[in-house]
Amino acid sequence: MALVVQKYGGSSVESAERIRRVAERIVETKKAGNKVVVVASAMGDTTDDLLDLAEQVCPAPPQRELDMLLTSGERISNALLAMAISSFGMEARSFTGSQAGIITTSRHGDSRIIDVTPGRLQEALEDDSIVIVAGFQGVSQESKDVTTLGRGGSDTTAVALAAALEADVCEIYSDVDGIYTADPRIAADAQKLDKISFEEMLEMAAVGSKILNLRSVEFARRYHVPLRVRSSYTNNPGTLVAGSMEDIPVEDAVLTGVAHDASEAKITIVGIPDRPGFAGRIFRIVADAEINIDMVLQNVSKSEGRTDITFTCPLAAGPKAVELLTKAKEDLEIEKVLYDDSVGKVSLVGAGMKSHPGVTAKFCEALSEAGINIELISTSEIRISVLCRESELEDAVRALHTAFELGGDEEAVVHAGTGR
Amino acid sequence: MALVVQKYGGSSVESAERIRRVAERIVETKKAGNKVVVVASAMGDTTDDLLDLAEQVCPAPPQRELDMLLTSGERISNALLAMAISSFGMEARSFTGSQAGIITTSRHGDSRIIDVTPGRLQEALEDDSIVIVAGFQGVSQESKDVTTLGRGGSDTTAVALAAALEADVCEIYSDVDGIYTADPRIAADAQKLDKISFEEMLEMAAVGSKILNLRSVEFARRYHVPLRVRSSYTNNPGTLVAGSMEDIPVEDAVLTGVAHDASEAKITIVGIPDRPGFAGRIFRIVADAEINIDMVLQNVSKSEGRTDITFTCPLAAGPKAVELLTKAKEDLEIEKVLYDDSVGKVSLVGAGMKSHPGVTAKFCEALSEAGINIELISTSEIRISVLCRESELEDAVRALHTAFELGGDEEAVVHAGTGR
Numbered sequence: 001m002a003l004v005v006q007k008y009g010g011s012s013v014e015s016a017e018r019i020r021r022v023a024e025r026i027v028e029t030k031k032a033g034n035k036v037v038v039v040a041s042a043m044g045d046t047t048d049d050l051l052d053l054a055e056q057v058c059p060a061p062p063q064r065e066l067d068m069l070l071t072s073g074e075r076i077s078n079a080l081l082a083m084a085i086s087s088f089g090m091e092a093r094s095f096t097g098s099q100a101g102i103i104t105t106s107r108h109g110d111s112r113i114i115d116v117t118p119g120r121l122q123e124a125l126e127d128d129s130i131v132i133v134a135g136f137q138g139v140s141q142e143s144k145d146v147t148t149l150g151r152g153g154s155d156t157t158a159v160a161l162a163a164a165l166e167a168d169v170c171e172i173y174s175d176v177d178g179i180y181t182a183d184p185r186i187a188a189d190a191q192k193l194d195k196i197s198f199e200e201m202l203e204m205a206a207v208g209s210k211i212l213n214l215r216s217v218e219f220a221r222r223y224h225v226p227l228r229v230r231s232s233y234t235n236n237p238g239t240l241v242a243g244s245m246e247d248i249p250v251e252d253a254v255l256t257g258v259a260h261d262a263s264e265a266k267i268t269i270v271g272i273p274d275r276p277g278f279a280g281r282i283f284r285i286v287a288d289a290e291i292n293i294d295m296v297l298q299n300v301s302k303s304e305g306r307t308d309i310t311f312t313c314p315l316a317a318g319p320k321a322v323e324l325l326t327k328a329k330e331d332l333e334i335e336k337v338l339y340d341d342s343v344g345k346v347s348l349v350g351a352g353m354k355s356h357p358g359v360t361a362k363f364c365e366a367l368s369e370a371g372i373n374i375e376l377i378s379t380s381e382i383r384i385s386v387l388c389r390e391s392e393l394e395d396a397v398r399a400l401h402t403a404f405e406l407g408g409d410e411e412a413v414v415h416a417g418t419g420r
Numbered sequence: 421m422a423l424v425v426q427k428y429g430g431s432s433v434e435s436a437e438r439i440r441r442v443a444e445r446i447v448e449t450k451k452a453g454n455k456v457v458v459v460a461s462a463m464g465d466t467t468d469d470l471l472d473l474a475e476q477v478c479p480a481p482p483q484r485e486l487d488m489l490l491t492s493g494e495r496i497s498n499a500l501l502a503m504a505i506s507s508f509g510m511e512a513r514s515f516t517g518s519q520a521g522i523i524t525t526s527r528h529g530d531s532r533i534i535d536v537t538p539g540r541l542q543e544a545l546e547d548d549s550i551v552i553v554a555g556f557q558g559v560s561q562e563s564k565d566v567t568t569l570g571r572g573g574s575d576t577t578a579v580a581l582a583a584a585l586e587a588d589v590c591e592i593y594s595d596v597d598g599i600y601t602a603d604p605r606i607a608a609d610a611q612k613l614d615k616i617s618f619e620e621m622l623e624m625a626a627v628g629s630k631i632l633n634l635r636s637v638e639f640a641r642r643y644h645v646p647l648r649v650r651s652s653y654t655n656n657p658g659t660l661v662a663g664s665m666e667d668i669p670v671e672d673a674v675l676t677g678v679a680h681d682a683s684e685a686k687i688t689i690v691g692i693p694d695r696p697g698f699a700g701r702i703f704r705i706v707a708d709a710e711i712n713i714d715m716v717l718q719n720v721s722k723s724e725g726r727t728d729i730t731f732t733c734p735l736a737a738g739p740k741a742v743e744l745l746t747k748a749k750e751d752l753e754i755e756k757v758l759y760d761d762s763v764g765k766v767s768l769v770g771a772g773m774k775s776h777p778g779v780t781a782k783f784c785e786a787l788s789e790a791g792i793n794i795e796l797i798s799t800s801e802i803r804i805s806v807l808c809r810e811s812e813l814e815d816a817v818r819a820l821h822t823a824f825e826l827g828g829d830e831e832a833v834v835h836a837g838t839g840r
Binding site: 016017019020023050053054056057058059060061062064065066071072073075076078079080081082083084086087092093094096099144146 | 436439443473474476479480486489498499500501502507513516519
């Protein structure tokens, strides 16, 4: 008897009708002889509706209370899911994150799971019950307050439970039926991958693939939890995320896909004294504001003894970073701070990159032929990323997807909506 | 420094704007030098909306999951209330029933509070924080599952907390500004009472006054928690419910008011053998179905050796009672079972009844003069209740209110909507 953890995103449970369809799928999995643990997100727009209400009563709501508010969303969807399952004649019990033993840090709104004590879930499984766990939430070890895990938190809940319960597989259901060689809405001939290694998936998630949350992939890799990305609208097997890149024979290593991301901004600091310590002071200012830096470029400026530094950070944090750096202008002897929020990042990922020489050259040629200018470039062992104009981003995806012959004949299955 | 427990019903927190107004009142109470614990119900129609959803996914939802679902309503309103308070510059922390230590029996949907362990609330109060507790909910001592307290449960939560924390007063806010001598929507000259004893309030609640839940009054009486019934729309002091009837000097004892109730049905069992044991068997059938019986009348039937029994029960349980009794017809040698759902009950309550002879006579005369026929009569030491046609119920209230000179000159303040 296998133990299967299934995670359903917000769009999969957005209405009573969708909840009943998900319940049917869960019941089928149980009837096939599996033990089943389900993690579900809040229904469709619930989170946005609750945030709207919060804004109406308080311009800057305390994070502790926001967590109390938002976690009611999963409580609703999960109780409804348990009811729907019971209407198909099977027993299901829903549990809050706290009841499920999801122990976290105290950082409200963006907590980390530090322990999972699933005693109550194990009891319910032994009673032959289907177990439903509210995703995205936990309880602080220190204060015993309700916490949330931040964006993509339900994926992390599912993977953490799969690890703690030693599940055979963790299935992540959403509105796409797997991991594709590129976004099928951009590259019409994008192919679904049957399998991808954890390392490749991590790189894909880090550079813009929205299908799996980065933190949950890291968790799955660390605890060897095989993930299966599937659509709740079809019965396709989806994409299996499992195994290490190291285990792929060199001759089988391929290029995985093209990812893109338009959620970064570019900041250029012009004319910094080219002396030790200045770059460090700049990045310290940004880091102290808890702003993550992605790509970085330093080059010598035309004016003597001075250098320029360009970096990218999340679009939402851009104005804050500019404000802080502009404040420090005199102190750091900076000439000026430039801000550009119209950039896009396109990346090629794949274990095959290690064994195939000339990938970088071909990458740059393909973009050049498409008339796309490269503004910044960064690489890892299995990834090349470049920054270009946001308006050229989709062209860049298509150019690279075609140049590296990643396309196929099968039509991609895509549904609207996203989960959290 | 006094400790004040305030309870706000669903209509008091039905919108963001109402929540902010309630928050202002709470902040004022805190600023006046009190420690404040607040119990709030779910926002306006939340409970009904959630029940609608439940019905869409499952025709007969399991009660455990219904409790999980419905308790999210208080979680939302309470978190919003805490946020609104913080926007006025004061600290507030919201707690679920479980976090607040409301320990209950396991009977989902209608649990009883068996213990209150408010350690976390006391800590928060010591930190000078305002404490917000989700009403209507608790946690089962046995299974650790989320439970609900049934109708009027938020009142019970407030009173139980006031008792456990040894509060100086428990203020119950709703859309009426106190206890009236009759429903002001029926008797336009109804007067607000400044004070009423627990016994009188119990009788009023038992015979149809909807302002305070019966169970919460019993709780308050047992633990000597003074209640103050107030409107969240005004600053009137409302009505104080406190003290024992025994402590009222005979010369000060008055008639409290007229209550009415149209939520009962009348069942008549015609032609039961007039032998010992038959009445008991009838009431056992009804009791085993957990149907509460209110008024009872037994009289000798025209047919020899046979008797009739008439009783009233909640309207909602009427059809079930008729079904069970009809099934037992042959077994109990019953001739027939009659059902009447168009009855109303009108009651006069007051400690003054004990010391004023002739109240019953005057009561019957007043109804007779108004042309109202009495179908059943039942009395306690401080109450007379009669059953009449439902269509004559409002006339009966006015006739009694006038006959016993309960009216005043002040205009009653009434707002639409009810809480739970």
